[in-house]
Amino acid sequence: MFVASEDYNDVGLKLDERLIKRPAATFFLRATGSAPDADVKDGDLLIVDRGEPPTPGRVIVAVVRGEMLTQRLPPGWREDDGLEVWGVVTFVVRAP
């Protein structure tokens, strides 16, 4: 059977497809300092999706007194808690 190689030009795994659900809403940020509770370490590349709904237990970027911080939402968190959620951290990229 003959198979034209052009048919397979687009095969292969693209990391963007795996890590970015909403390109228009996804931003890359860099973590400074560590937060073991959020599994975030100094220098980590954070993939943040602003379109992802925040839910308790998720790691998020919040705006606290004008500063952007990353933290984990506590179990009892509710949308009307007053914490301003900037986006949800969907993946953390780090060299081992």
Added chain:
Amino acid sequence: MSVPAFALVDCNNFFVSCERAFRPELESRPVIVLSNNDGCVISRSEEAKALGIAMGAPFFEVRATVVEHKVASISANHELYVDMSRRVCAVLKRHAPVIENYSIDESFLTFPDDKELVSRAHAMRAEVRRWTGLPVAVGLAPTKALAKLGSDKAKKGSGVLSLLDAQVREALLNETPVTQIWGIAKRSALRLAPYGVRTAGDFTRMRDALIQSVLGIGGLKLAHELRGTSCLTLADVPAARQSMTVSRSFGNPVYGLEALQSALATFAARAAERARRHGLRAGELNVHFGWREDDRPVMDGDSVRLSPTNDTPTLIRAAKSLAEKLFVEGRPYKKAGIVLSNLEPADTSQSEFFDDGSVEKSARLSQTVDRLNASLGMGALRYGGEKSSTAWGSRCESQSPCWTTRWEDLKAVRAAM
């Protein structure tokens, strides 16, 4: 209800909002964004508008206000703004299949059907806000001109204004000064004044023949649009602006031709950059000078027709040669400026008589210079003839990092324990 309806989505204070999306500490503070070349105000937060800072004002004119009220003044970062604009359009496309990017911060669109347009506009607006952090206003109307008016007015209200209802429309037109209408410049308004036209409503009630004799066919089209009869489709891309002006008053009189030419070269470079940013080319360039004679202000100017272009060196050459023609030895010049007119979209020009490949090459050079200027800070690269340090120039503040387009510029967020 007439169908199909147009929506105009307009980003509020776009450049300032882009900065605030990554610098939440700027929220509720007065903020202005300054152009790279000459430090003029090109975007203002509501707080900055309330302080009386005018659009287009050179920085030196507003410096006292900036210092007194701790206004954050930021040099424009077009790389960031273009990326954010692309994101906004991507969100809009989720809601409406056909969109026309009218300018970096405005898009026209039509919804596939006319069901519950207002609530859909609200949903779209909320999603742009959530996904990109940018506030937008939406105008809904049976025509583009009315949609534009709707979005202007929506900014003051809930963010969505529908002019689909004829009575709402009429009431709004009757309270809107004709000068606030899209495409009615001050000069057109002056020509309408003798006919008792003060509001947009007055304008729509003029007789067609009279409108055409005063403002031409363009004016008549506009009147139809305001009456609710659609003349402009999404396929028609009217020039985002009728003309672009860059002019300055000098602190001290300027007597030398060389100094005037160098000022004009800078203005031409800035206008060319602006034209390219809006995807436009100019078919005409005007140079004008102002001075005082017997304590009266006097102006002189001249224009030259161009094979439509937004190429910096071409526009600088044209401006300099007009300046030479106009220049009179010994005159205490107090003001100089250039106007680009006969603007048309850059990709639809039919008249390229002299295309020997150099046009394309020059366009690429211009773009490269714009990019480098955007990344290296104002006027880092200049064409010969553009002045490097001047008495009439002003100063640039710091530029934001390219948070969304460069790995080395990523926004840092502190991990909170």
